[in-house]
Amino acid sequence: MKKNIYYNNYAFFITLTIILTIFIKLSFWWNQLNKKMLLEKILLSETYIIDKEKYYDLLKEFIGTNMHTVNIDNMTKIIEEHPYIKTTRISKWYPSTVKIEIIERDPIALLNITPMVLIDSDGYVMPDIESKKNLNLPIMTNFNSDISLYPFGKKVLSINVEKSALWLNKIKNGFPSLYENISEMKMTSDNNINMILSDYPTHIYLGQKNIWPKIKILKKFENELFPKKLSNFSYLDMRYKNQIIAMNRKI
Structure with a gap:
């Protein structure tokens, strides 16, 4: 009986020693591995x-x-x-x-203040710094020039600029040919929105309200004009409900 107890204790001691040895070796290996696991x-x-x-x-x-x-x-x-x-x-x-x-961020327009800043499609402000590609963007002019309204990396604090960025983004997605032709989006002293196209140029007077519905009317108008273009007119006045007053360009 005593002999069996002796052998059992001996076996337990050997097993425990083996387990501890393995544990120590694994701990050492893990410690060495951790030292090697550096960000490269x-x-x-x-x-x-x-x-x-x-x-x-x-x-x-x-x-x-x-x-x-x-x-x-x-x-x-x-x-x-x-x-x-x-x-x-x-x-x-x-x-x-x-x-x-x-x-x-996706720049949607260049805001003409000092210093110039970029506005993205969500209305966030970005500094005008050197970029990898040539950014051919519409210029927003005559908006509030208080630089404190345009904190870098934050949402623009000017309501008019934020709304205009939203309209430009919708134009870019829904009427890309018009967006690519916009040279300038201008805020007048009485808060009317005017657009100036790159071609010739053509002035488009949008007024103060219902800007997006007017853009959709403008798109339909251009489709019906084909093969003529918006640039065939010196100006398009859309300040009045459900009508476009167009002035043909003098040749």
Whole structure:
């Protein structure tokens, strides 16, 4: 009986020793692995407005950080503070990589104030900085020039500018040929909206109210004009309900 107890205790001791040895070795291996799991690469998706290296520079301080301590929320906060960033999706790829998918804001117009700023399709403000592509945008003029109304990376505080950006975005999506031809969107002293087309140019007087319904009428009018174009007229006056007063261009 005593012999059996001795062998049982011995077997238990050997088993415990083996388990502890394995545990110590695994702990040592995990500790060494953690030391090797450092962030070596930050891979960004392709960008269309700003060179992605500009965004990389915001995050390069994370290089060399242990992957377990890399804080995704902090990285997201830092990069999304850039006024050209709309949203990002960041993920860790062990053992040493972070991948970032970037969605940039879509500039819809250039606001003619000092300094000039860009307005995106959601009404957010972006500084007019060097971009990767040539941005051929309508210019918004005669709007409130108080620079405090246009905080970079935030929504514009001017109601008229926000509404105009919304109209331009709807025109871009619903009437792209007109959007591409808009040279200027102008606010008059009595808050009427005028558009000036690049072709020739043609002036379009939209008034103060029902801007989008008037744009839809304008689109229908141009379709009925074919093969003529809006640029065949020196101006189109749409300030009056359900009618267009058109002045033919003098040849």
